[in-house]
Amino acid sequence: MSIIIHAIAIDDEPLALQLIEQYAQKLDWLQIDATFSDAMEAKEYMENNTIDLLFLDIQMPDVNGVTFYKELSLKPEVIFTTAYSHYAVEGFNLNAVDYLVKPYEFSRFEAAVQRARELIGFRQAKEVEEGFLLVKYNYQWLKISYKDIDYIEALDDYIKINVKPKPYLVHMSMKVVTEKLPPERFMRVHRSYIVGIEKVTSWNKNTITIADKTIPVSITYQKQVQDTLNKLMEESGG
Known part of the structure; x- marks a missing residue:
């Protein structure tokens, strides 16, 4: 990395x-x-x-x-x-x-x-x-386990890290958080979205679904997304 x-x-x-x-x-x-x-x-x-x-x-x-x-x-x-x-x-x-x-x-x-x-x-x-993302939230350091992250969304100068039961709004750019995340567990699918690969429940060329959230896939990332998810399906015997 x-x-x-x-x-x-x-x-x-x-x-x-x-x-x-x-x-x-x-x-x-x-x-x-x-x-x-x-x-x-x-x-x-x-x-x-x-x-x-x-x-x-x-x-x-x-x-x-x-x-x-x-x-x-x-x-x-x-x-x-x-x-x-x-x-x-x-x-x-x-x-x-x-x-x-x-x-x-x-x-x-x-x-x-x-x-x-x-x-x-x-x-x-x-x-x-150790499997966690370290971010600053409410003036203190917060450890967020990778396995708990569904997806990350860009909001102006902030990112929203979507985990249950509540998301965290963190002052960080998509570029910085991308550098921190392991590429084998997360992928960029849009200028405004990073998703947890294992959290994807369904997909097509233009969208990805995680739980009840539909996330757009931009043209820039379509081939990479399809290749990654198809490989994951093959490895799981799908």
Whole structure:
């Protein structure tokens, strides 16, 4: 599974944020979703969006980065960035991925984010192995078992994960959730729908039925859907 790291950066120096963005553009698996010079604005963003990695300056005018990170209820992997090396020990005490002392070269940046990628990849692999999707819901982490997911529907900037007895509305894109789901258990059938393969009760060229829900199959996915479901039927002896 290809791993795309979704990150944000917090620093009171605009040039420091620009450098992180420039370095990230050299790595096709690292995506800087947003940058902030105001830590409180960043905190609000993190409460409403799922991120994997945080680049965090320590010495800022209104807040200390270490204190800021300690107070987060949901802690992504963190790489501290600062001009003051004496903060390193405190940063590592928080299990930081790494500590970048300004100014730093691309090679040092790449080494740090590669370490983060390995940690995040391990966590995502564990999710797949243990059979659950980890999402942020109502400001806390929620584990949703794969076997309980009927289908996932896109709703603007949110997705609705349909499980019984009630669905969960999560701030996440279809692209991100597709990267997290095991392809042997889920398939995209439409721009707005991902279905649990084993939950499909009937299908034709244009639609799929799961329980009492009829889901459209777009032209883009028709061949893939038919091939997958026909193979499943053959394997089950149908």
